[in-house]
Amino acid sequence: MPEIRTAHPVGRRGLLAAGGALGLGAALAACGGGSGSGAKSDASGGAASGKTGPWSFKDDRGVVAKADSTPRNIVAFVGTAAALHDYGIEVKGVFGPTKKKNGSPDVQAGDLDISKVTIIGNVYGEFNVEKYAALNPDLLATEQWQKGSLWYVPDKSKSQIAKLAPVVALEASQTTIPKAIQRHEDLAGSLGADLKSKKVTDAKARFQKAAARLRAAAKARPEITVLIGSASQDLFYVSLAKMSADTAYFQQLGVKFVTPKVDSQGYFEDLSWENVGKYRADIIMMDNRSSALQPSALTSKPTWQQLPAVKAGQVIPRVTEPIYSYDKCAPILDDLAQAIEKAKKVH
Structure with missing residues (x-):
């Protein structure tokens, strides 16, 4: 697998291979494709904040996520959510290691205020589909650690989850830090982030x-x-x-x-x-x-x-x-x- 998972055998070896093009329901046109090496920044198009019209984004599986307008109700893997937060894009819900047993934020939550997001899964294999649906999601964003996979999206429910909103997966392993940052920046920009702000x-x-x-x-x-x-x-x-x-x-x-x-x-x-x-x-x-x-x-x-x-x-x-x-x-x-x-x- 593309990354070491150490504490639990399932976490180390149980990758969530989606395989091929993922069916995303009527709202998403799924274009099967490669690992994302060809998904350059020019494929990051989408409606910027304040603009009307359709939104689309080609992810690192080669899948094009589409919506009638720029997604606002976003649910994301916690690390993806933390990166979007740094670009000024907030999410409604998160999944993946977010809260420690003592209630403090997990290291993977970054600067997220975890009290202001709905946690629909906090450990590997946990994803509350009912909570997810209740958020009326416009977009699900996560990482890709193996070609075609959706990080921390359980294989047993991935098809059900994919029907509820467009899905974007960004390469997190077979890449380098600068390339991965660029792709997360591409996604944030498509969602309305000001990439020329002084903070950025x-x-x-x-x-x-x-x-x-x-x-x-x-x-x-x-x-x-x-x-x-x-x-x-x-x-x-x-x-x-x-x-x-x-x-x-x-x-x-x-x-x-x-x-x-x-x-x-x-x-x-x-x-x-x-x-x-x-x-x-x-x-x-x-x-x-x-x-x-x-x-x-x-x-x-x-x-x-x-x-x-x-x-x-x-x-x-x-x-x-x-x-x-x-x-x-x-x-x-x-x-x-x-x-x-x-x-x-x-x-």
Whole structure:
């Protein structure tokens, strides 16, 4: 699969493959197609805010979503919703990791005010179709982690869900951060966002500055090696950098990653905790999602404690599912650049 899912076997391997063109009911003209690599920004057309007339958007499955007017009642995967929020587009409902058990926002909610949105599903496989229908949705927006898939839309109810409103899926894995941001910006613009606002242009400038910093850090410290990790109770996962949008981009900027012997899916290698020291690295980036065990929960794992990067305090969070806006991705680049700049060579 295109991304490591660590805490639960279903979450790791149970991708929601929609397969081919998705039937979206009378409101949506579904055009079957490819993975979205050909869906460029010129395919992002739609009615801007204040304009009348039909709206359409070609997503990264190659499907064209259509509506009689610009969608206003939007329901989205929480990360997609958070990105739209950064461009000034608000949603009515969300699904995916939104609220922690203590009621606080999940890391994937970004700057969303989760008290002002209807949560129709908070965990993998949970999607309340009745709540969704009650919102009178004009659009459902989510991510694509595998060709034709709808992220966090349950396979068992996807056809029922797709009949209620047009659906848009944006590539989140087989791409790079800049390309993914562009596509989320395309969608926001089609929904009426002001892409020339100071907030947006300032965020883009911060992102470009951070990218230049990371490139410079990687060039100055070519000896520093980074491992992409994620933890569950029984296993430690080492990911292959080129298979995810964030780490593929970091690699393009010159960051040197550990290369695991990937499994049959080609994305990551499972290691028992006894074998967690198989790969040595100067920095470990650890999956920050609530579905994965965090470093603070690994103190009882002796083999973890013995890793050189852990001993040196060179473990940093990895934003495994980035919120694809310039505002949220700029700090990700800055944080990795800082870690490389300050890292000690420990192996």
